[in-house]
Amino acid sequence: MALHYFRILYASQGGPEQPVTTKAGPTLREPGGDYEGMHKQLKRVFNAKPGKRYGRFSTDLGDAPVQAWLKDYLEEKQSFESLTDKLLAQWGELLGTVDLDYQGAIAIAHEQLAEGQVLYIWGLETDASLFLDNRLSLDQGETLSLSRLNLAARIEVDDWLAAEPAQNYITLVQARGTGDLGERFAQLAGFESSVDVDKETQTFLDAVEAFAREGDAGKAQAVRTRAYEFCKDQGAAGEPVPLEALSGYLDEENPERFTEFVSQAQSLPAQTVLHPDQRKVRKLVRISGTGNGLSVSFSSDLMNQAVYYDRNQGQLTITKVPKALREQLDRYLERGQEDNT
Incomplete structure (x- = not known):
């Protein structure tokens, strides 16, 4: 199994000036099954996620204690359970420095592949859902989303521990809108940007x-x-x-x-x-722009074939209008004629 260890950690903060409560799930060794499947799906979403950041551990050990904890774990000076306990405690402390109404889970995964070891920190997302209880009445609950990923970190362990460490062995997903939570997550991973x-x-x-x-x-x-x-x-x-x-x-x-x-x-x-x-x-293959109530996007292959631009007049001419768009335009014009009768 590629997934060597896996553990889910939970934290909750009820709002400003409210204490943070934490809870840790069981430490799973080579869990396989659904855990392996979930991990693989999260990796696919992670890889496809645009706007990732690249970097390394912060040079300030006080800002990035995870590197010392991770090294102790890899040298078998502490267990995976001890490593994740410390990460959960730090996560709780980081959340306590900001006023958030937050409750959610993160997962720590240690993956061992032929090409090297990787540590993942997944910020798990949930969706509200309806289900039937044992009396066949509707009830509400939360299900894990395997298609959304707003916070995640991947640490390439072998690149970090190499004789000449790479400059960017940490990859971070920090989606727009995560704000203070995203910044605290980056601190949890000990992330320091090294790539513009x-x-x-x-x-x-x-x-x-x-x-x-x-x-x-x-x-x-x-x-x-x-x-x-x-x-x-x-x-x-x-x-x-x-x-x-x-x-x-x-x-x-x-x-x-x-x-x-x-x-x-x-x-x-x-x-x-x-x-x-x-x-x-x-931009290499598409030309697009939005403004003044207009949004245009087309393959650059169509320039001077189905789309023509007059630079002097600032006019764009489309000679091959897509069928769906043409139908919408026809319906709009027909409605306009009916309104005028």
């Missing part, structure tokens, strides 16, 4: 765009599309984008052409690894 995702995204887009324009104009969009596909596949697997691997994907006959180009044009070493934001990388 916005900057690396722009570097990726600039490199691909410059390379696409360097070659045959007729093949430029194909280059953008393949770059997007590669980036999307890497994101689905929870992996960054190595320029060497991207170069081989863009041109199988001359796999070094892209890295040689960006090395000369943008001074990017062939060994560069980037962490582009999946949402922004879509």
Whole structure:
């Protein structure tokens, strides 16, 4: 089993100036079954989640005691139960520093794979649901959601403990709107940012765009599309984008052409690894914009084929209107005619 240890921890705070109460579930060794299935599903959601942050443990041990606790656990100086007890106590203390009306569970998972060890901290989400009680009357309850993930952390243990530690062995999901809770969760994971995702995204887009324009104009969009596909596949697997691997994907006959180009044009070493934001990388294949009550989005392949832009007049002309949109427009015009009769 890939899942070596698993434990669910619960914390609740009734509101401002209310004490935080905590509770720990049983420590499960190689639980398998539903736990393994839930863990795998959460990993899929995690990998596909856009806007992830990348970093390492804070250099201030007082801000990141998890690294000392985790090291003691890996060296068998303490048990997984002891490690998670300490994490739960710290989680309670962190929640107590802010005024929140919060109740929820986190799960700690130690995964052992052939390629290395990983520690996950899952912020579990729940959905309200209806069910029948033993008298066949409706009652309300909470069920775990395996499709939503607003808080999560992945610690690549082997990268952290390597002779030359990686600069970004922690990946953090901290969704918008999590606010103080999200900040406290990052503190629980001992997270310190080491990657400027916005900057690396722009570097990726600039490199691909410059390379696409360097070659045959007729093949430029194909280059953008393949770059997007590669980036999307890497994101689905929870992996960054190595320029060497991207170069081989863009041109199988001359796999070094892209890295040689960006090395000369943008001074990017062939060994560069980037962490582009999946949402922004879509700009390679889609053109979109919103404003003044209008929202437009279309594949960039359609430019000058089904969509034409007059830069001087600031006008956009669509010659092949989608069927569903055309039907909506027809119905709207028909209603307008009826209103005027």
